[in-house]
Amino acid sequence: MLKSDKGTAAPLRLGRGMEQWSERHLRYLMLAPTVVILLALTIFPSIYMFYAAVHRVSPNPDLPWTFVGVDNFARLLTDGQFQVALRNTVVFTVVAVSIEFLLGLGLALLLDKFIRRLTFLKTVLMIPMMLPPIAVAITWKLIYEPQFGVLNEIMFRLGLPIQAWAGDVNLAMFSIIVADVWQWTPFIFLLMLAGLASLPVEPYEAAALDGASSWRQFWDLTIPFLKPVIAIALLLRVMDALRLFDLVFILTGGGPADRTKVLSLYIYQVAYRFADPGYAAAISLFVLFVTIVLSTWFMKRMRLAE
Amino acid sequence: MVRKLCLALAVAASALAISASAWADITILVPSGSEGDGLRAAAADYAKLKGTKVETVQAPYANVFEQGANAGATKSGVFDIILMDDPWIPFFAENGHLEDLTSYFKKAGVEGPDNDFLSKSLAICRNPYNEGPYVCLPYVGNAQMFFYDAAKFKEAGVDAPNTWDDVLKAAKMLTEQGGRRYFGYVFRGGQGNPVVADFMPIFWSYGANMFNEGRTKVTIDTPEGAEAMKMFMALRDVSPKGVESYNANEVGTAMAAGTAASSINWPNWVATFEDPSQSKMVGKISYSPIPAGTKPGSSEIGHWTMGIMAASKNKQEAFDFMMWATSPQQIRISAERGNPPVRASVFTDPELTKQEKFRHYPVLMEAIEASTPRPRHPKWPEIENAFGIELSKAVAGTIKPDEALKNSQAAVEEVTGLK
Numbered sequence: 001m002l003k004s005d006k007g008t009a010a011p012l013r014l015g016r017g018m019e020q021w022s023e024r025h026l027r028y029l030m031l032a033p034t035v036v037i038l039l040a041l042t043i044f045p046s047i048y049m050f051y052a053a054v055h056r057v058s059p060n061p062d063l064p065w066t067f068v069g070v071d072n073f074a075r076l077l078t079d080g081q082f083q084v085a086l087r088n089t090v091v092f093t094v095v096a097v098s099i100e101f102l103l104g105l106g107l108a109l110l111l112d113k114f115i116r117r118l119t120f121l122k123t124v125l126m127i128p129m130m131l132p133p134i135a136v137a138i139t140w141k142l143i144y145e146p147q148f149g150v151l152n153e154i155m156f157r158l159g160l161p162i163q164a165w166a167g168d169v170n171l172a173m174f175s176i177i178v179a180d181v182w183q184w185t186p187f188i189f190l191l192m193l194a195g196l197a198s199l200p201v202e203p204y205e206a207a208a209l210d211g212a213s214s215w216r217q218f219w220d221l222t223i224p225f226l227k228p229v230i231a232i233a234l235l236l237r238v239m240d241a242l243r244l245f246d247l248v249f250i251l252t253g254g255g256p257a258d259r260t261k262v263l264s265l266y267i268y269q270v271a272y273r274f275a276d277p278g279y280a281a282a283i284s285l286f287v288l289f290v291t292i293v294l295s296t297w298f299m300k301r302m303r304l305a306e
Numbered sequence: 307m308v309r310k311l312c313l314a315l316a317v318a319a320s321a322l323a324i325s326a327s328a329w330a331d332i333t334i335l336v337p338s339g340s341e342g343d344g345l346r347a348a349a350a351d352y353a354k355l356k357g358t359k360v361e362t363v364q365a366p367y368a369n370v371f372e373q374g375a376n377a378g379a380t381k382s383g384v385f386d387i388i389l390m391d392d393p394w395i396p397f398f399a400e401n402g403h404l405e406d407l408t409s410y411f412k413k414a415g416v417e418g419p420d421n422d423f424l425s426k427s428l429a430i431c432r433n434p435y436n437e438g439p440y441v442c443l444p445y446v447g448n449a450q451m452f453f454y455d456a457a458k459f460k461e462a463g464v465d466a467p468n469t470w471d472d473v474l475k476a477a478k479m480l481t482e483q484g485g486r487r488y489f490g491y492v493f494r495g496g497q498g499n500p501v502v503a504d505f506m507p508i509f510w511s512y513g514a515n516m517f518n519e520g521r522t523k524v525t526i527d528t529p530e531g532a533e534a535m536k537m538f539m540a541l542r543d544v545s546p547k548g549v550e551s552y553n554a555n556e557v558g559t560a561m562a563a564g565t566a567a568s569s570i571n572w573p574n575w576v577a578t579f580e581d582p583s584q585s586k587m588v589g590k591i592s593y594s595p596i597p598a599g600t601k602p603g604s605s606e607i608g609h610w611t612m613g614i615m616a617a618s619k620n621k622q623e624a625f626d627f628m629m630w631a632t633s634p635q636q637i638r639i640s641a642e643r644g645n646p647p648v649r650a651s652v653f654t655d656p657e658l659t660k661q662e663k664f665r666h667y668p669v670l671m672e673a674i675e676a677s678t679p680r681p682r683h684p685k686w687p688e689i690e691n692a693f694g695i696e697l698s699k700a701v702a703g704t705i706k707p708d709e710a711l712k713n714s715q716a717a718v719e720e721v722t723g724l725k
Contacts, residue, residue, distance in 0.1 A: 060401040061381050081695075145556070146548025147565055162486065164548030167495070169702045172551070255497025256550040257699035272372040274688045275379070275397070 052281040059275035072282035082283060084258050085266040088173065092262060093241040096177045096184075100237060101230075103181065104188025109218075112196045122193075125186040133183075137250035140179040141166070144251065166251045172260045176247050184240075188233050195229035196222075231302035238298075239291055263287055330361035331623050334387040334612075335377075337370045340574050341446045341610045344645040345389055348631050351639075358623065367391070371687070374615070378403025383617040386624040390442065392430045392609045393680040393690075399433035399441045400684040405614040407440040410625040419443060422634060426674050427648040431611055435682045442613035443632045444648040445640070446574075449674040450507055450605040451666065453561060453575070454568035456592040462490070469598045470511060470537050473568060474544070480567050481544040491541050492557050492566035495549040497698035502690050504570050505697055506606045506680065508541075509534045511599030516681045516689075516718065524724050526693070527715035533600065535700065535707040542701055550702045562587060570596065572608060573646045573670050580663050593666040595673050607677035609648065646670055685721055692717035 022029075053072055055065040076082055111121075128136070143151050144165035152162040165175040199222065207217050223230075245264040248254060254261035254269075263283065271280035334349060336342035342364045349360040363385070365373055374388045378401060390398060398404045411418050418440055419428055427444040429436035454467055462476035477490025484490070494500035509515075514530035517523065525531075542549065546560065558575045560566040562585040576593070579585045596603030612631065614624045630636060634651050641647045641658060653671040658664045683689060693714050700710035719725050 058401070059375060059379050059397070059403075061379050062402055146551075147546055147556075147560060148563070156486075162547060164550060167548035167551035167702075169550075169704050252551055253497055253553075255695075255698045256495075256702040257704045258497070258695050259702075269691065272375070273368070273691065274685075275375055275401075 049281045049284060052278050053285050055278050057276070057278040065278075068278070072279045073286070075279060076282065076286060081258070081261070081266060082263075085261045085263045088258075088260060089242060089244070089262045089264075092173065092177060092180075092244060093238055096180045097234065097237045097241050099177065099181050100185045100188050101234060103185045104233070105192050105230075107185070107189050108192035108196055109222075112193065122190070125189060127186075128183045129187045131183070133246035134250065136179065136183050137247045140175075140182075140247070141251055144175055167256055169257050169259050172252050172256055176244075176251055176260055179247055179251070180241070180244070184237060188237065191229055191233045192226065195226045199225050228302055231298055235295060235298040235302075238294060242287060242291055242294075330359040332358065332386045332620055332627055333361040333363060333384065334389065334627075335363050335365065335370055335374055335385040336389040337391075337610070338364055338366050340577070340644045341448075342389065344640050344643045345445065345612075345631065347643060348636060348640065349627075352627055352630060358627075360627070374398065374403065375401075377615060377617065381617040383615070383619050385615050386618040386620045387612050387628065388615055389445065390611050390613055392607060392611055393682075393686050395430065395433055395442060395611065395613070396682050396684045396686060398613065399438075403616055404433075404441040405616050405618070405621055407442070407614070407625065410614075410622070411440070413622075414625075414629065419632075422649045422651050423632075424648060424650060424653075424671070424674050426607060426677055427609055430607060430609055430679050433682075435679060442611040443628050444609050444611050445632060445637075445645075446610035447646040447648040447670070447674055448572050448574065448608040448610065449646075449670065449677045450503075450570050450596060450608070451573060451669055451673050452568065452594045452596055452603075453571045453579070453591050454594070455564070455587065455590055457590065458490075458567045467568070467594065467597050470508065470541075473597055474537065474540050477541065477544040477568060486547075487565065489546045489560070489566045490544045490568065492545050492552070492560045492569045493541065493549060494552050494554060494557055495542070495545075495698070495701045496551050496553045498691055498694035500553045500694075501697045501701060502680075502694045503606060503608075505534075505538055506678075507570055507596045507604060508538050508599065510604040510678050511596060511601060512537070513599070513601040516693075517724075521681075521683075522724065524715055524718045524722065526718060527711040530600075531711050532708060535711055537599065539700065539707050550698065561591065564590075573666060574644065576666050577644045577663065589662065593669045595669060595676060602676070605673040605677040607674065607679050610645075683722065688721045689718050692721055 052065075054067060054069060056068050056071075057065050143149050146152055146162065146164050146167060149165070151165060155162050163171060166172055203221050204217060207221060212220070243264050244262050245268065248260050248262050248265050249268075252260040254265050264287075267280050267283050267287070270283065271277050332349075334345065336345050342362075346362040346364065349362050352358060353360045363373075370388070370390075371394055374385065374390065374394075375397070376382075377384050377388075378398060388398070395404075408418075419431075423444060424447065426449075427447055428440075431440050431442045431444055432438045433441050452467060452473075454473075458480055459465070459467060459476045462479040464472045464476040467473045467476065473491065480488065480490035493504040495504070509531065512530050512534035514528060514534050515525055518525050546552075546566065554572065554575075557566075557569050557571060558578060561569055561571070561575070562579055564586045579591050580588055582588050596605050612628045614621050614628070618624055631640075632648070634649055637647045637649045638652045638655065638658070641652050641664070647653055650671070652658065653667050659667050680686060681689065696705070696710040696714040696717065699705045699713075700707050705713070
């Protein structure tokens with residue numbers, strides 16, 4: 001027994017040393033992969049983007065980068081294509097997110113009582129937002145196809161004039177918004193549904209006893225209680241809408257007549273088609289700045305609501 | 307134990323992913339579609355024949371340019387060969403991404419590519435055009451042709467569409483009689499590359515050009531340009547609604563489904579039109595050179611060419627493969643796989659021309675010989691984008707045709723710095 005104890009004494013000491021070492025350093029070891037990934041995929045590209053934004057970057061690797069200061073940012077003021085893309089992005093974001101919010105909230109209020117029991121319906125509603133954006137875009141491209149698309153086939157059979165859904169200057173942005181609303185309204189709907197499910201019952205009972213109408217209850221109780229959820233839903237959707245790319249890339253390519261060119265598509269064109277990564281970095285930083293300002297504003301609103 | 311095993315597997319998988327291209331002796335970047343499929347098949351044959359490891363990376367059209375430009379700018383050497391659309395050649399060559407092939411030809415004991423290649427196919431592989439050293443070899447002999455339903459055109463009183471006026475006359479009648487389900491003409495009106503590609507042959511047919519001879523001046527907004535634009539707008543009016551967003555697939559589908567009577571198109575669509583499983587128009591579509599305007603018609607050349615990336619670590623192996631893949635035998639095999647050839651001997655091979663699916667070869671050879679390259683400029687993608695926006699606006703009717711020309715002139719002047 002003693003012999004056996006002696007035999008294991010040395011490894012035990014080593015084990016304790018290891019234990020002490022790991023106690024001291026384990027947290028760093030556990031954090032290391034995250035830090036490395038963050039540095040490689042977020043911090044380094046961000047620093048590189050700042051650096052590129054103040055340089056003229058030639059596609060020729062033998063030519064040095066030229067420091068241009070704020071020239072790339074100044075170009076934003078005179079670049080007509082950037083201004084068109086900015087305007088289209090704002091229009092898309094405001095209209096699409098507003099419709100998604102109103103539809104999502106409306107549906108949640110209407111179906112709140114029933115849907116809690118219908119898990120199947122919740123699953124079905126989640127399908128659009130679980131689909132890859134490219135698959136959604138291709139599906140809608142087929143639906144909108146002017147000659148063979150199902151939408152125009154229905155229009156034709158009903159004797160209505162067929163439309164160039166993605167090709168008409170007056171309809172193209174609307175068509176993109178419809179596809180986005182189809183995909184993302186369920187997201188708002190489910191968030192609102194979760195919010196409604198967590199509402200306290202007592203204030204409503206008290207309001208009902210005091211004779212408050214349904215509208216009054218909705219306006220003075222439901223909306224204030226839901227404010228944090230609404231803020232989060234809108235924040236996430238606005239941030240995502242500002243990055244719209246897939247639908248536009250597949251459905252319209254930014255056309256017709258630049259009516260659907262959005263900032264992400266323009267950044268992609270400048271960086272990869274026109275081989276001007278310096279200017280693309282400047283536009284990206286502008287979008288980042290706008291997103292940070294909007295997020296901060298939303299966060300403040302959210303805290304106020306709390 | 308399990309954790310250790312997982313870690314070892316993860317490390318091994320990462321190492322495999324990183325060095326996948328390093329395993330191959332040659333890595334080739336090719337586009338999706340028949341052009342890339344053809345070269346991929348050839349690469350597999352080469353690997354079997356020579357015992358060389360050939361890796362092909364296939365990407366959609368626009369991504370081939372992006373990946374090639376990125377590999378060139380970073381000197382990554384990840385690709386040894388790139389299969390390029392010919393308008394990209396100035397960008398790749400003038401930014402130092404492509405290898406000058408002169409020394410490789412000398413080492414092989416030849417002056418350059420042999421005379422069996424069509425002269426226009428070789429001209430685009432030199433940079434500057436037809437004068438500079440070879441920076442690539444032609445592989446797929448694309449040039450636009452005019453596709454039309456001869457029976458329908460005959461019904462409309464046009465036996466052969468020799469001029470754009472003939473096309474318009476027939477197309478107008480067919481669209482009027484089509485009851486919103488059949489159209490006399492269809493084209494790629496999508497913003498950017500599509501609309502520019504389908505406008506350029508009409509532009510050239512009226513004697514217009516984007517630049518003057520010495521490329522010191524932009525010459526879009528000219529009386530010739532206005533004539534071409536007038537015809538383009540007239541053709542738009544007899545085309546299907548929604549043509550503003552059409553690309554090659556929509557145009558090809560309309561022709562194959564028999565809902566449009568004519569279009570400008572690329573020869574690789576012939577295989578689709580003559581395939582009963584994909585087309586209602588088998589044997590019914592005729593092929594002709596681009597119709598004339600006030601000047602003889604001229605096709606836009608759109609060859610796929612193979613170049614060696616300057617950062618490649620396997621340049622000699624890449625050159626050997628390119629010479630093999632563009633040999634008469636291999637170009638013939640490539641033709642049988644559905645890619646138009648670049649050699650006269652294959653175009654005139656009686657074994658091929660007697661087959662129904664190659665009946666367009668005499669017209670295509672004529673079209674290539676009468677073709678015009680897109681303006682050769684390292685900033686072509688940016689020029690095409692600027693021109694494409696204005697053309698798209700004109701097609702969509704948001705600006706007048708003369709405004710589109712004026713705006714295009716200004717936009718291309720700004721991109722090129724030529725004022």
